[in-house]
Amino acid sequence: MKKIEIAFQGEKGAYSELAARRYFKSTRLQLIPQKTFADVFHAIAKRKVDCGIVPVENTLNGGIREVFNLLDEQSVFVTGEIKLRISHMLLGVRGAKISGIKRVYSHPQALLQCRKFIHRAKLSQAEYYDTAGAAKFVAELGDPSVAAIAGLSAAEDYGLRILKKHIESDGKNFTRFLVVTRESYVPGDADKTTVIFSVKSQPGALHKSLSVFAIRDIDLLSIDSIPNVGRPWEYKFFVDFRGGVFGEAQSKALEHLREICPHVKLIGSYKEGRTEY
Amino acid sequence: MKKIEIAFQGEKGAYSELAARRYFKSTRLQLIPQKTFADVFHAIAKRKVDCGIVPVENTLNGGIREVFNLLDEQSVFVTGEIKLRISHMLLGVRGAKISGIKRVYSHPQALLQCRKFIHRAKLSQAEYYDTAGAAKFVAELGDPSVAAIAGLSAAEDYGLRILKKHIESDGKNFTRFLVVTRESYVPGDADKTTVIFSVKSQPGALHKSLSVFAIRDIDLLSIDSIPNVGRPWEYKFFVDFRGGVFGEAQSKALEHLREICPHVKLIGSYKEGRTEY
Numbered sequence: 001m002k003k004i005e006i007a008f009q010g011e012k013g014a015y016s017e018l019a020a021r022r023y024f025k026s027t028r029l030q031l032i033p034q035k036t037f038a039d040v041f042h043a044i045a046k047r048k049v050d051c052g053i054v055p056v057e058n059t060l061n062g063g064i065r066e067v068f069n070l071l072d073e074q075s076v077f078v079t080g081e082i083k084l085r086i087s088h089m090l091l092g093v094r095g096a097k098i099s100g101i102k103r104v105y106s107h108p109q110a111l112l113q114c115r116k117f118i119h120r121a122k123l124s125q126a127e128y129y130d131t132a133g134a135a136k137f138v139a140e141l142g143d144p145s146v147a148a149i150a151g152l153s154a155a156e157d158y159g160l161r162i163l164k165k166h167i168e169s170d171g172k173n174f175t176r177f178l179v180v181t182r183e184s185y186v187p188g189d190a191d192k193t194t195v196i197f198s199v200k201s202q203p204g205a206l207h208k209s210l211s212v213f214a215i216r217d218i219d220l221l222s223i224d225s226i227p228n229v230g231r232p233w234e235y236k237f238f239v240d241f242r243g244g245v246f247g248e249a250q251s252k253a254l255e256h257l258r259e260i261c262p263h264v265k266l267i268g269s270y271k272e273g274r275t276e277y
Numbered sequence: 278m279k280k281i282e283i284a285f286q287g288e289k290g291a292y293s294e295l296a297a298r299r300y301f302k303s304t305r306l307q308l309i310p311q312k313t314f315a316d317v318f319h320a321i322a323k324r325k326v327d328c329g330i331v332p333v334e335n336t337l338n339g340g341i342r343e344v345f346n347l348l349d350e351q352s353v354f355v356t357g358e359i360k361l362r363i364s365h366m367l368l369g370v371r372g373a374k375i376s377g378i379k380r381v382y383s384h385p386q387a388l389l390q391c392r393k394f395i396h397r398a399k400l401s402q403a404e405y406y407d408t409a410g411a412a413k414f415v416a417e418l419g420d421p422s423v424a425a426i427a428g429l430s431a432a433e434d435y436g437l438r439i440l441k442k443h444i445e446s447d448g449k450n451f452t453r454f455l456v457v458t459r460e461s462y463v464p465g466d467a468d469k470t471t472v473i474f475s476v477k478s479q480p481g482a483l484h485k486s487l488s489v490f491a492i493r494d495i496d497l498l499s500i501d502s503i504p505n506v507g508r509p510w511e512y513k514f515f516v517d518f519r520g521g522v523f524g525e526a527q528s529k530a531l532e533h534l535r536e537i538c539p540h541v542k543l544i545g546s547y548k549e550g551r552t553e554y
Contacts, residue, residue, distance in 0.1 A: 059509040062342050062502070108385075127404060172509050203519075206500065207484065207491035214484035222512065223483065224502050225339070232336040232449050235499065242480075 003030040007043040007052040010034075013132035013154035015086060019177040020053045022276045023082040037066050041074045044182055051079075057176040058086070061109055063224040068238045071180070071267050072196045072226075078268025079187065080179035083275040088114050088149050088168045091135055091160035096144040098163045105134040106149035114149055117167040123147075135160055174275065178268070186269045190244030192221065194267040197257060198228060198236040206237070212256040213241055216249040236263065245269035280307040284320040284329040287311075290409035290431035292363060296454040297330045299553045300359040314343050318351045321459055328356075334453040335363070338386055340501040345515045348457070348544050349473045349503075355545025356464065357456035360552040365391055365426050365445045368412055368437035373421040375440045382411040383426035391426055394444040400424075412437055451552065455545070463546045467521030469498065471544040474534060475505065475513040483514070489533040490518055493526040513540065522546035 004024060008016035008031060017031050032049055034040045040052040054070075057063045071078070088110055092101060104111075104123045110131050111118065118125055128134035128148075135154035138146055147163060148154070155162055178194075199205035213220055219242040228234040243250040245266065258264045283306060285293035294308050309326055311317045317329040331347075334340045348355070365387055369378060381388075381400045388395065388402050395402055405411035405425075412431035415423055424440060425431070432439055455471075476482035490497055496519040505511040520527040522543065535541045 057504075059504050060506055062504050065339050127406060129404060170506055172507050174509050203494050203496040204491040206497055207487040210484040210487065214481040217480050219480040220483055222502065222510070223500075225500050227334075227336050227339050229337055229447055230449050232451050233499070 001028060003028045004051070005030045005032055005049040007032050007034050007040045007049040009037050009040050009054065010130045011132035011136055013135060013150065013157035014130060015084060015151050015175060016053050016055060016177065018151060018153050019055075019082050019084045019175070019276075022084065023053065023080060023177070023179060037070055041070045041076060041180070044076055044180055045074060047182070050181070052180045053177050054180060055175050055177050057222070058109070059172060059174045060113055060170060063222075063238065065224075065226050068196065068224065068226050069229075072236065072265055076180045076182060077184040078178045078194060078270055079181050079185050080270050081176065081192070081273030082179075083174050083176050083273045085275065085277045086168070086173045086175050087151065087166050088131075089152060089155060089162050090117075090147050090164040090167050091138065091150055091155050092147045092163045093139060093142050093144055094161060096147065096161060096163060100145055101147045101163065102145040104147045104149055105138055107131045107134065110149045113168045113170070113173060116169040132157070176273065179270075186245055187271055189271045190246070190269040191242070192240060192272040193243060193245045193250060193269040194238070194240050195254065195257070196236055196238050196263075196265045196267055197261045198234070198263040199261055201234060209237070209257060209261055212253045212260070216253050218242060218249055218253055278305060280305045281328070282307045282309055282326040284309045284311050284317045284326040286314050286317050286331065287407045288409035288413055290412060290427065290434035291407060292361060292428050292452060293330050293332060293454065295428060295430050296332075296359050296361045296452070296553075299361065300330065300357060300454070300456060300550075314347055318347045318353060318457070321353055321457055322351060324459070328456055328458045330454050330456055332452050332454050334499070335386070336449060336451045337390055337447060340499075340515065342501075342503050345473065345501065345503050346506075349513065349542055353457045353459060354461040355455045355471060355547055356458050356462050357547050358453065358469070358550030359456075360451050360453050360550050362552065362554045363445070363450045363452050364428065364443050365408075366429060366432060366439050367394075367424050367441040367444050368415065368427055368432050369424045369440045370416060370419050370421055371438060373424065373438060373440060377422055378424045378440065379422040381424045381426055382415055384408045384411065387426045390445045390447070390450060393446040409434070453550065456547075463522055464548055466548045467523070467546040468519070469517060469549040470520060470522045470527060470546040471515070471517050472531065472534070473513055473515050473540075473542045473544055474538045475511070475540040476538055478511060486514070486534060486538055489530045489537070493530050495519060495526055495530055
């Protein structure tokens with residue numbers, strides 16, 4: 001039986017890889033690391049993989065605009081979602097002790113999320129492009145005074161010891177991931193829809209566009225504005241709303257939105273993701 | 278005569294420093310570098326400086342949420358704005374030639390904005406926490422095969438040569454900066470207002486809150502959603518609208534907003550910034 005091939009951004013052991021394993025709950029998965037988010041979308045478009053998994057939002061840092069833009073520009077469709085509790089750990093090599101750690105490597109966002117711990121422990125910090133990449137680097141370095149901040153699977157993948165668990169300042173740290181495919185497909189149990197649209201440059205235009213949901217009592221789950229590249233101080237909006245796209249109110253709302261907005265793209269309609277710990 | 282002391286984030290030569298010089302148009306300025314945005318706000322609150330200048334939005338990358346949160350949490354007030362054209366340059370040491378450059382250092386956002394140039398020139402890239410910091414590092418390194426991507430003032434401050442100007446992929450690259458002070462003060466010529474608010478967690482709540490502007494024909498200039506830290510999947514909104522806060526429609530709209538939203542903070546009301554090249 002062929003394995004499902006899934007592209008993700010980052011090194012082996014990244015949170016996206018963990019999200020994919022939790023979403024698909026299958027052992028017949030082949031996770032294929034990509035350097036950038038653009039590479040993930042390229043791998044999907046060029047049929048090098050069956051699908052991809054990408055983070056779109058973190059509860060501490062907000063939406064990931066680079067991913068919003070790729071979802072808008074590329075011929076892809078979102079068919080699923082999963083939310084993952086992000087728990088950072090301090091990882092060191094064999095022989096490392098927490099009291100002996102002087103310097104810590106991680107992704108800038110992870111360093112920011114653990115800043116209270118880093119400050120209390122008086123560690124110097126260095127940025128790395130990726131949490132799992134930092135873990136790999138620390139494993140290769142082999143210096144017991146150097147640690148990485150990364151997730152559990154990075155510890156397993158690079159043979160590092162967990163020196164301390166849950167070192168993030170705010171425990172309510174979740175990331176939302178989307179499953180991205182080539183084919184537009186709406187699952188029968190879809191109860192959430194994502195759309196990107198831009199509005200005319202005139203007073204009240206955003207208010208008008210949100211009316212299409214409000215008059216039908218459709219709950220907006222999130223809204224994010226993204227700059228229109230090449231048109232300074234103009235924006236597009238990335239909106240999640242309650243209900244599948246085949247619901248009567250939802251399909252009417254989309255029709256209405258297309259009537260009043262110069263650009264509307266349906267990103268996907270899917271089952272709202274469960275939260276995994 | 279005492280100099281105006283202004284805090285900014287980054288090393289000497291950062292774009293924020295240039296923005297401050299263009300905004301105040303005075304030679305009696307003392308620009309005081311700070312390591313983080315939080316340090317800038319701390320220096321203002323502790324009366325170590327007269328004011329601070331911080332970026333809030335870039336036309337390619339969007340709003341800077343860390344700054345939005347600091348503006349919401351700290352007792353500060355915005356009294357001015359300036360927009361600056363960001364033009365990245367490739368900077369090398371004496372003796373460096375563009376054909377001999379192998380590796381380039383800069384801030385991740387600047388690297389992203391110059392990715393087409395980096396790809397064409399087949400350079401390897403390394404992230405640095407700050408563009409001016411990268412320029413300083415390259416100057417110290419003294420290696421003619423290594424360059425930095427930074428602005429003109431960084432070249433001047435660290436004695437680097439300009440190997441190539443305007444290497445960004447999209448020329449329409451502007452950053453909006455705000456002038457932040459301790460005292461709430463609204464200039465007489467204020468024609469723009471910034472507010473942060475959160476909405477009740479119920480269908481149509483954002484639409485309702487935007488009605489306070491729409492029914493009065495007040496033009497929204499930008500809207501950004503920011504996660505409510507500690508309350509996963511809830512948001513606050515950072516909104517700029519046309520008109521000073523003492524305008525009749527504007528003051529009524531704010532009163533109306535306070536009536537329907539659990540949290541409203543007036544960030545400032547000021548003269549819309551000119552664009553500097």
